[in-house]
Amino acid sequence: MTRLVELDGTGPRKLDPSDLDPEKGDVAVCQCGLSASFPFCDGSHRQVAGENEGVRYVYEDGDRRRVERIVTEE
Numbered sequence: 001m002t003r004l005v006e007l008d009g010t011g012p013r014k015l016d017p018s019d020l021d022p023e024k025g026d027v028a029v030c031q032c033g034l035s036a037s038f039p040f041c042d043g044s045h046r047q048v049a050g051e052n053e054g055v056r057y058v059y060e061d062g063d064r065r066r067v068e069r070i071v072t073e074e
């Protein structure tokens with residue numbers, strides 16, 4: 001499975017000690033692309049439960065939709 005996500009960053013985000021979770025002492029980096037606190041995990045990855053292998057998805061307004069095809073302009 002894959003996901004289409006929209007990101008508006010144009011460069012790297014450097015992490016520093018203030019990014020550490022004060023309770024856990026670690027940093028959780030989002031790898032699903034759905035976090036509202038990107039690049040940090042905010043628990044939004046729970047939405048991807050039940051995705052099927054070989055299927056592409058897009059998430060909008062809390063809904064999951066299957067992507068059938070992608071059309072691009074030249």
Ligand code: FES
Binds near residue numbers: 029030033035040041
């Ligand atoms: S891995 Fe993306 S929100 Fe947790």
